[in-house]
Amino acid sequence: MLIVVCIKQVPDTTQVQIDPVTNTLVRDGIPFIVNPYDSHALEAALQLKDMFGFRVAAISMGPPNAEATLRKALALGVDQAILLSDRVFGGADTLATSNVLTRAVQLLNEKEEVGLVLCGKQTIDGDTAQVGPGIATRLGYVQLTLVDRIEQVDMLRKKITVRRKLEGRHEVVESPLPAMITVVRELNHPRYPTVPMRLNAIDAEIEVWNNDVLKLDVANIGLKGSPTWVSRIFSPEREKGEIVGDGLNDPIGSANLLIDKLLSKDLLAI
Numbered sequence: 581m582l583i584v585v586c587i588k589q590v591p592d593t594t595q596v597q598i599d600p601v602t603n604t605l606v607r608d609g610i611p612f613i614v615n616p617y618d619s620h621a622l623e624a625a626l627q628l629k630d631m632f633g634f635r636v637a638a639i640s641m642g643p644p645n646a647e648a649t650l651r652k653a654l655a656l657g658v659d660q661a662i663l664l665s666d667r668v669f670g671g672a673d674t675l676a677t678s679n680v681l682t683r684a685v686q687l688l689n690e691k692e693e694v695g696l697v698l699c700g701k702q703t704i705d706g707d708t709a710q711v712g713p714g715i716a717t718r719l720g721y722v723q724l725t726l727v728d729r730i731e732q733v734d735m736l737r738k739k740i741t742v743r744r745k746l747e748g749r750h751e752v753v754e755s756p757l758p759a760m761i762t763v764v765r766e767l768n769h770p771r772y773p774t775v776p777m778r779l780n781a782i783d784a785e786i787e788v789w790n791n792d793v794l795k796l797d798v799a800n801i802g803l804k805g806s807p808t809w810v811s812r813i814f815s816p817e818r819e820k821g822e823i824v825g826d827g828l829n830d831p832i833g834s835a836n837l838l839i840d841k842l843l844s845k846d847l848l849a850i
């Protein structure tokens with residue numbers, strides 16, 4: 581059985597700024613990282629590989645430099661890494677992205693039965709959490725979102741049991757395979773690659789599939805296949821805070837001033 585992990589290269593958003601003039605993300609000089617949730621998806625796939633001997637393929641849609649993301653996955657132990665890259669894939673919204681990733685899974689499935697597709701819960705740049713469910717819908721797979729524990733994989737019955745992390749409660753669900761799972765951080769602690777594995781990954785092959793391989797109708801991919809677009813991106817304006825007293829030289833006086841202020845606004849009860 582093949583497990584496919586979808587990993588996206590994202591800018592390290594702790595350092596991303598918004599250009600106030602163009603309202604776009606300033607990406608120049610920003611380091612890229614593997615979307616953190618996808619590292620947990622990758623770890624889950626590798627643990628299943630360790631336990632059951634499944635093969636693991638990592639796929640990523642992105643520009644040529646997204647290869648670095650896949651090389652990290654190779655260093656960690658995936659068996660196959662595929663970069664889905666073509667100019668016609670550019671400008672994709674979540675629907676067009678799902679179409680490309682789905683086609684890649686279908687092509688992989690033609691050679692080896694895909695049992696699981698693993699995705700992160702969401703990305704830290706797009707943040708939509710739509711792509712995983714989008715892939716599941718197109719593949720006709722059961723979708724198990726927000727998974728924080730894989731309880732059991734029963735290969736005889738072709739079933740998987742997972743725990744979903746919901747607000748204030750957990751839900752344990754059994755589902756037939758194949759399935760698509762999106763994972764949360766609590767699922768596991770991602771491993772670090774050993775030095776020999778890093779060295780091996782330097783020369784490991786990363787397949788690049790463009791649209792000559794996927795053969796998707798250009799009306800369903802990239803900008804043309806994207807019915808949604810970002811009309812504006814901005815940081816919410818915040819009121820300037822008020823500095824109460826001189827906390828450095830007179831902390832007690834400042835604390836008293838603050839208490840008086842909170843009392844006067846009925847924000848503090850004594």
Ligand SMILES: Cc1cc2nc3c(=O)[nH]c(=O)nc-3n(C[C@H](O)[C@H](O)[C@H](O)COP(=O)(O)OP(=O)(O)OC[C@H]3O[C@@H](n4cnc5c(N)ncnc54)[C@H](O)[C@@H]3O)c2cc1C
Pocket residue numbers: 586587588589615617618621639640641642670671672673674675677678681698699700701702703705706707708709710711712808809810
């Ligand atoms: C309205 C709209 C318009 C957009 N227009 C553009 C545009 O013009 N140009 C542009 O570059 N981007 C654009 N984007 C961003 C692009 O659509 C997203 O990067 C992409 O669809 C993934 O969405 P997301 O980041 O919200 O992923 P989520 O749905 O939050 O991701 C969930 C999971 O899906 C998987 N996944 C998501 N994306 C990928 C990927 N590329 N490869 C592999 N796995 C993946 C990962 O496992 C990830 O954890 C747009 C997004 C929106 C919402």
